[in-house]
Amino acid sequence: MNTTKRVLFGTLVATLALGCGDDPADNTGTSSTTTTVPEVTIKSYLEGMDEVVPGIANVDDDNGNGKEDWRDGGDVPGENDLVSFTFPADILAMLGEGELIRATLVGGQSVRAWSASGDLLLEGSSGLTTLEWARDGGEQTLHIEHDYFLSEAKLKLEHVGAGGGVFTRRNLRLVAGPLILNHHMQPSEDTWAMKVTSWGGNAQMIDTFTDVLGNRFHELSSNAYGGDVWVQDEIEFATTTAPGGHRLDVVIDSIRDRGLDSFPENELEGPDFTVMVWGSGSASSQDSFGNLEITPPFTDADGTEYPFGRIYYGEWDYGNSTYSIHNDLKTFMEEQKVQDPFTLDTSFLCVGHVDEYMTFVPDSTAPRGFRLIMSDVDMAYEILDAADPNISLSRYNSGHGFRDVGEIVDDNALRQLNNEVQEDYIDPTITRLRNTMNLSDEEIVLIPALFETVSGCYNTNAALIPGTANLIVGHDANGALELFIPDPFMRTNENDYASDLMIPAFEAAFPAEANLNWIDDWDVYHMGLGEVHCGTNVTRTPTTNWWTEALHFLD
């Protein structure tokens, strides 16, 4: 059927369809006004196509041969990272005698297309840049492959007349998805922590994770990884996705390279799960990924939407030097565009990680579904100053040299130190986050915290009270929110949580919908200058499509 007949036919069908049958609101039984069904033409079809054709970086190793699949150059058993692009047969059928659709790949060094049977159809470096589809060619499908995140090429589609003239041209962008780091609003999937029996052990922590998370919790062997318990620091989980359920999990492997260095290769790497490193050379503490976190999704004061949140990390100033995440990783994260990173000043901290004093937690009652949990020393002193100074604290005695509440309260230097931390670092952090994320007071929840200078840390600090902000956001098998929080042990009877000076304040601060799991991380983590979050890592489910929600960053 040629174009003219198709228009007439469509109009006729539309007219008949609307003219037959009674409109329930029309009691006269006569037909109401007719509506023209938009006709589809080659031109309208081309012009109506989405400009962006989303794809996925083929950087994993589906056939297990030790090479990224892109480098295999095709014929990869188990390959599942090619995204289909289809040009329908009924549109081609509209072509007139001698007409064709020409598809030209422009700038295709990092993008190529295959047939369903594995023939290479388009690849810039091979000179295969043009396909021509005729009227009777049937449905045309390209299986698009990308070599990297956000790799892009143009696919120029032209309706070419019999004489060679171009009636309609449409440029499509073949774009691979960015690599997106996880935020705490995403449902948790699997959780890892190391089981330790020495140095006091962490049995209660492991048991709690096991009880709550079941087979979604995985123990790491201390012997296998040299007792390097800081699972958060060695790796960062991220994903890239594409339509049709395509998902690739990526482990961003830190250059930290301590005992856990081989963990991702040993236990995670495989089809659809790859390990990648950005940077090399000696690492600073800021290259550890307790120092790499992501805000929840938000819209800032200028109206810019960040559907995947924004990355934030700490920078540590000393003299004329600034210690930060390796430049290669920093640059890569900036190049992904959708989670524009920003920095916080963590110079007051010995370890220097953003997770030591703040985090974000889901809260369905919050204006935007989350709250900032921020350490506050004034709140801690308010509680301690009002408490019985004779309350004995055995953990603080052996761990920090404070036998009771009174010794903490009466330590003038400690109080002045904490006031400095609040004034010079915590308050400015709140201001920075408030401005960056357009946070309201309602979204900021303060929790009691105290810091102290630790031998070996020069004049920087670590948590005196176990850093309660240094928690894990998880979900049980039913999706219920579970928070795994360092126990502050601000009590004499360790079994009597109700008597703890700090726990009531924390419970009031955290979302009512959350199940609070108090974790004894004292010996293995707190005394090692970290807490629960530092010793744990979590994969999360991607919940947002970049090709519909984040294109404003990719234009």
Place this chain on the structure above:
Amino acid sequence: MLQLQSLSWVLYRALFKIGDNLKHLLTFAVLGSVYAGTAFLAQSSIAAVAVDTVDVMTAEPTTTRAGFLRFTDATLTEAVYASDLSDRLMNAVDGPTVRSALAELLSRSQGEWVEAVVHTVQHDADPAVREAAVVGLKRAEWQDVESVLLTAMSDEDAGVRAMTAMTIGAHPEGANAVQALVSVLGDSDADVRAMAARSIGWVGATDAFSALPDLLEDVSGDVRLRALRAMRTLDPVTTAQLPQLSVLKTDADTRVSNLAKKINE
């Protein structure tokens, strides 16, 4: 143990069915043997636990998240281990990173520890060890550490001098060493100047206020910050009227500018 005792009961019941005194005699003999056996095993287990109590001479520190070593096992702070730990530190058989961890551990000990840590500050060849050791002296009695702290203020290593200045400020009786703090306000090292200024404020040395304003023009932002804060602590009224505040409110170090603005509010 419980399974063995249950087995004894089963055996008794089984033998009971045989009947009369011989059976009872035999039963008690068997039961006695089983109980004796379990008691022996239990005692062996207790003995094994006693043998496995901490050997402080070979105990290893763990690597903290910051990368340096620390003894995290609370057991080691018990008074009973202080003497051996002190010997281990003073004999300097370990490398410097372990000695630093030992010095830190001892400062948390419930036993006698001061002598060993003082010795370390005075004599350890490695400045990083002396630096780690001096921090713990804030918990010692002033009369036991005054001399070593004052001497350490002249240590050849700037890090040791800085941490000593900080420790004096952290000590409840650090006000006794204000002159020593003032004397290093002109130290060549910025950290020393900063920690001394800070400590002058921490100990409330109002008489030293006049020694601080020059530091408001120090090349180091940290020194300017510490000096300004100390001045605010010692005399907030005078500090609020400082002519230097107008410049400090635009200081390149945002901590300084924020503090200056706050003082001037």
